[in-house]
Every structure is written in structure tokens, then in C-alpha cells.
Amino acid sequence: xxxxxxxxxxxxxxxxxxxxxxxxxxxxxxxxxxxxxxxxxxxxxxxxxxxxxxxxxxxxxxxxxxxxxxxxxxxxxxxxxxxxxxxxxxxxxxxxxxxxxxxxxxxxxxxxxxxxxx
Amino acid sequence: xxxxxxxxxxxxxxxxxxxxxxxxxxxxxxxxxxxxxxxxxxxxxxxxxxxxxxxxxxxxxxxxxxxxxxxxxxxxxxxxxxxxxxxxxxxxxxxxxxxxxxxxxxxxxxxxx
Numbered sequence: 001x002x003x004x005x006x007x008x009x010x011x012x013x014x015x016x017x018x019x020x021x022x023x024x025x026x027x028x029x030x031x032x033x034x035x036x037x038x039x040x041x042x043x044x045x046x047x048x049x050x051x052x053x054x055x056x057x058x059x060x061x062x063x064x065x066x067x068x069x070x071x072x073x074x075x076x077x078x079x080x081x082x083x084x085x086x087x088x089x090x091x092x093x094x095x096x097x098x099x100x101x102x103x104x105x106x107x108x109x110x111x112x113x114x115x116x117x118x
Numbered sequence: 119x120x121x122x123x124x125x126x127x128x129x130x131x132x133x134x135x136x137x138x139x140x141x142x143x144x145x146x147x148x149x150x151x152x153x154x155x156x157x158x159x160x161x162x163x164x165x166x167x168x169x170x171x172x173x174x175x176x177x178x179x180x181x182x183x184x185x186x187x188x189x190x191x192x193x194x195x196x197x198x199x200x201x202x203x204x205x206x207x208x209x210x211x212x213x214x215x216x217x218x219x220x221x222x223x224x225x226x227x228x229x230x231x
Binding site for chain 2: 017033035037042043044045046050087091095103104105106107108109110111
């Protein structure tokens with residue numbers, strides 16, 4: 001079964017600085033999707049960034065980028081120029097196919113709570 | 119706004135009771151997922167429906183059941199509630215295509231006293 005591990009329960013960063021959140025996963029699949037979701041105090045789950053495993057280029061969305069290391073099964077999230085509004089719980093997720101078909105679900109890590117200090 | 123609507127946002131009830139959580143997916147999405155988020159277990163997949171049919175079950179207790187109606191809204195029924203059922207219950211829907219992204223509602227916070 002696929003598992004997703006976030007080894008940092010909590011992280012903190014100074015405003016305007018850069019922080020990297022770690023995620024590793026276990027899979028035997030060769031083609032898959034990885035995601036980072038953000039859950040602010042409002043508790044809404046918001047997609048931050050998505051990476052397709054077949055793409056060698058790391059995904060980037062404005063201040064958010066990933067370091068995808070397929071062989072190492074590592075998928076870290078880098079937040080540049082951190083802002084107070086980035087404070088949230090961040091979840092790494094892996095898309096898992098169900099029943100060998102096109103049906104799928106997302107398997108989530110336990111999350112990393114990011115604090116941004118002014 | 120993800121386009122996924124969940125009601126109620128908050129619910130307080132007593133042990134042994136039964137509650138129903140409701141979810142309306144994004145317009146056009148046929149798949150509905152239910153997840154449970156608790157402090158110690160994180161986000162756990164409960165069940166998935168596609169166009170009215172159950173497609174997959176995760177860690178869903180026998181006391182819990184769900185269904186998806188012809189208009190594609192879904193309900194999660196929780197019965198014989200226990201203190202440990204207190205959690206945030208999320209509904210999510212997914213689009214056609216192969217992006218893998220789930221769109222989440224704001225969740226229903228259930229407190230069992």
C-alpha cells in the first residue's frame with residue numbers, strides 16, 4: 001500500500017524567508033501524481049501545487065515550488081518569500097488508483113504545521 | 119470557493135445519536151469522496167461514490183454509511199455515535215480527466231459529547 005510520510009510535525013519561518021517542507025512516499029507505481037494541500041485556520045483544504053511523476057521538471061506556482069526526486073521518492077515543498085498568510089497545516093498527498101482501474105483516491109501524510117513569524 | 123458545499127458546518131450531539139452530513143459536489147463532478155480528519159489519525163479516506171454507485175471503501179466503520187443521489191449530492195450517515203467519532207468530516211469531488219485533484223468542501227465539524 002502506498003504511504004506518505006511527513007517527518008516534520010511543525011516548522012517555523014521568518015516572514016520573507018524561505019522554508020522547505022519534506023515529504024517522502026512509498027509506491028511501486030511508475031506513473032502517479034503528487035500534491036501539496038494547504039489547510040489554513042479556516043480549515044478549507046486548498047491545492048497548492050501538483051506534480052506529475054512522468055514530468056522531470058519540478059512544478060512551480062508563484063512562490064511555491066517542489067523538489068521532486070523520483071528515485072528517492074521524495075517530494076518537498078519550498079515556499080519562498082514567506083508571508084503571514086502562508087501559516088497553515090500543509091499536507092502532502094499521493095494519488096492512489098483503486099481496484100486497478102481509473103478510479104482513484106488521495107492518500108495524505110499527517111501534515112506539517114507551518115508558523116510564519118513577523 | 120471550491121464549489122463543493124457541505125452542511126452543517128458545525129454539529130454537536132450526544133453519544134448514541136445519529137447524524138447526517140450532506141455534500142453537494144462541484145457542478146459537473148460525478149465523483150464524491152468522504153474523508154475524516156481527526157487529530158491522531160490525520161485525513162482518512164472513508165468512501166467514494168461515482169455517479170450514484172459506491173466505488174471504493176476505506177476505513178469506514180460499519181456504523182457509518184453513505185449514499186449518492188441522482189442529483190449527485192451525497193449524504194454520510196453516522197449512527198450510534200461515540201466520543202471518538204468527533205472529527206472534521208470532509209467531502210470532496212473530482213473532475214473528469216486525469217489530473218487527480220480533489221476539490222474539498224469546508225468540512226463539517228462533529229462534536230460528540
